[in-house]
Amino acid sequence: MAEEYVGRKFETEFVEGDPPHSEIVGEIISAGKALHAMGLTPENAGNISVRTENGLLITVGGVSKGELNPDDVVEVVDFNFSRVKAVGRKEPSSEVPMHWLIYQCYPMAKAVIHAHDMLAVDNADKLKLTAGVHSTKEMASYGTEDQAYQVVEALKHVQYAVIRGHGIVCMGESLDEALELIINVHKSLKK
Ligand SMILES: [Zn+2]
Numbered sequence: 001m002a003e004e005y006v007g008r009k010f011e012t013e014f015v016e017g018d019p020p021h022s023e024i025v026g027e028i029i030s031a032g033k034a035l036h037a038m039g040l041t042p043e044n045a046g047n048i049s050v051r052t053e054n055g056l057l058i059t060v061g062g063v064s065k066g067e068l069n070p071d072d073v074v075e076v077v078d079f080n081f082s083r084v085k086a087v088g089r090k091e092p093s094s095e096v097p098m099h100w101l102i103y104q105c106y107p108m109a110k111a112v113i114h115a116h117d118m119l120a121v122d123n124a125d126k127l128k129l130t131a132g133v134h135s136t137k138e139m140a141s142y143g144t145e146d147q148a149y150q151v152v153e154a155l156k157h158v159q160y161a162v163i164r165g166h167g168i169v170c171m172g173e174s175l176d177e178a179l180e181l182i183i184n185v186h187k188s189l190k191k
Contacts, residue, residue, distance in 0.1 A: 003166070008061060008094035009143045010084050017054070017077060017087030022070070024050050024057055024175075029068045031113065031179050032059065036066030038186060040115040045167070047093035050111045050175055051103050055079070058099055060090040076100065081145045094143035101148040102155065102171055109171035113178045116167040119189045124162045127185070135162040142166065160185060 028048050035041045035048075046065050049058040055077040059065065063072050074088030079100040086092050093099075099112045120127060127133035134154040140147035140163075151169050154161035160170045160181055168185075172178030 003142055005094075005142075008091060008096075010082050010096065012084045012086055012091050014089070015077065015085050015087060017075065019087075021052065021057065024052075025070050025073045027175050028057065028059065028073050029070070031175055032065035032068045034179060035113070035115055035182070036064065038183065040117050040182065040186065041065040042116055045116040047095045047099070047114050048111075048175070049093075049099040049103075049113075051109065056099055056103060056112075058092050058096060060088070061093050062091075097143060097145060098148040098151050098169065101152050102169070105152045106155065106171060108173055111172045111175035111178045112169065113172075113175075113182060114163075114167060114169050115182060117182065117186055118167075120168045120185055121162055121165065123189050124164070126189075127160075127162065131160070131185070132158050133160050133162060133185075134158075136164045139165055 031048050044062050047059050049056045057073055057075050060072045074086045074092050076086050076092055078085035084096055102109055102112050124135045134157045136150035136154050140150055162168050170178045170182050
């Protein structure tokens with residue numbers, strides 16, 4: 001049983017800044033549609049981010065990834081586990097801590113996708129054997145420092161990790177690369 005969503009676990013301070021990079025926002029919207037069409041972001045689940053020179057662009061909370069509008073992507077320009085500074089008008093995804101920490105720990109990561117691929121969650125043991133995919137060690141509450149550090153640890157092995165009982169995370173040198181990897185893993189498990 002998935003944990004109930006009770007909102008984000010940090011405060012957001014909205015700051016002035018340049019409008020978001022429209023080209024990247026378009027790519028995020030397309031990726032959201034592709035994930036949603038495959039059933040990997042049920043209801044409003046999942047989040048997508050891309051590294052920028054100031055921080056990261058990320059989807060906002062509480063929206064379907066199949067119906068993202070340009071103002072559903074905000075730029076996070078500063079972060080600590082209790083406070084986020086963002087350029088935009090809407091609250092960023094509750095999973096900012098995990099995304100921010102991945103970019104901090106893995107310089108190769110230019111894009112990060114979190115999706116609710118429950119087929120992958122259910123086949124975590126098989127993915128470890130066949131593809132070297134690791135899972136987070138213990139159940140952790142979403143959007144927490146604990147979950148973020150566990151995900152970073154699991155990503156030490158390959159670019160894709162399972163969040164125990166919750167979903168998956170994938171980082172890529174591009175958004176396309178991360179998306180393709182998620183889709184390929186899903187298809188391989190469906191066979
Ligand atoms: Zn999730």
